[in-house]
Amino acid sequence: xxxxxxxxxxxxxxxxxxxxxxxxxxxxxxxxxxxxxxxxxxxxxxxxxxxxxxxxxxxxxxxxxxxxxxxxxxxxxxxxxxxxxxxxxxxxxxxxxxxxxxxxxxxxxxxxxxxxxxxxxxxxxxxxxxxxxxxxxxxxxxxxxxxxxxxxxxxxxxxxxxxxxxxxxx
Numbered sequence: 001x002x003x004x005x006x007x008x009x010x011x012x013x014x015x016x017x018x019x020x021x022x023x024x025x026x027x028x029x030x031x032x033x034x035x036x037x038x039x040x041x042x043x044x045x046x047x048x049x050x051x052x053x054x055x056x057x058x059x060x061x062x063x064x065x066x067x068x069x070x071x072x073x074x075x076x077x078x079x080x081x082x083x084x085x086x087x088x089x090x091x092x093x094x095x096x097x098x099x100x101x102x103x104x105x106x107x108x109x110x111x112x113x114x115x116x117x118x119x120x121x122x123x124x125x126x127x128x129x130x131x132x133x134x135x136x137x138x139x140x141x142x143x144x145x146x147x148x149x150x151x152x153x154x155x156x157x158x159x160x161x162x163x164x165x166x167x168x169x170x
Contacts, residue, residue, distance in 0.1 A: 003111040008067030022051035038153030094131035
């Protein structure tokens with residue numbers, strides 16, 4: 001197997017993981033939104049979009065190396081609906097990605113593919129940032145309870161003009 005073939009194999013595995021993460025976070029976004037947890041919903045939506053950007057970067061690198069982009073998920077979505085479970089699962093996804101990308105970066109260094117190695121290292125930084133965001137929300141949830149998320153959503157709705165004021169001249 002040539003070094004580019006090995007890189008393409010790792011890039012496609014990473015792409016499958018990023019697509020899965022994006023789908024998973026959109027699922028969590030829909031459920032958090034349905035439950036009225038606006039801040040959590042927006043966090044999941046934002047991270048899902050960032051994961052799609054990661055997928056795009058990986059696909060671009062695969063194509064640059066003249067490989068075939070495989071568009072499949074790494075696993076099935078996890079169907080959990082409580083905020084605590086969503087955050088715990090999200091932290092696990094991000095931690096697993098960091099471990100995998102560290103392994104891939106090391107392997108890319110061993111086969112002298114420094115551009116792909118840098119891509120994986122950049123993704124590690126971003127995935128660690130996602131982990132931190134989920135961890136912080138989990139800490140707040142543990143400390144203040146689910147009402148904390150609901151209150152933030154209510155306050156955001158008020159600040160956006162949804163404060164319940166109606167009638168002429170308002």
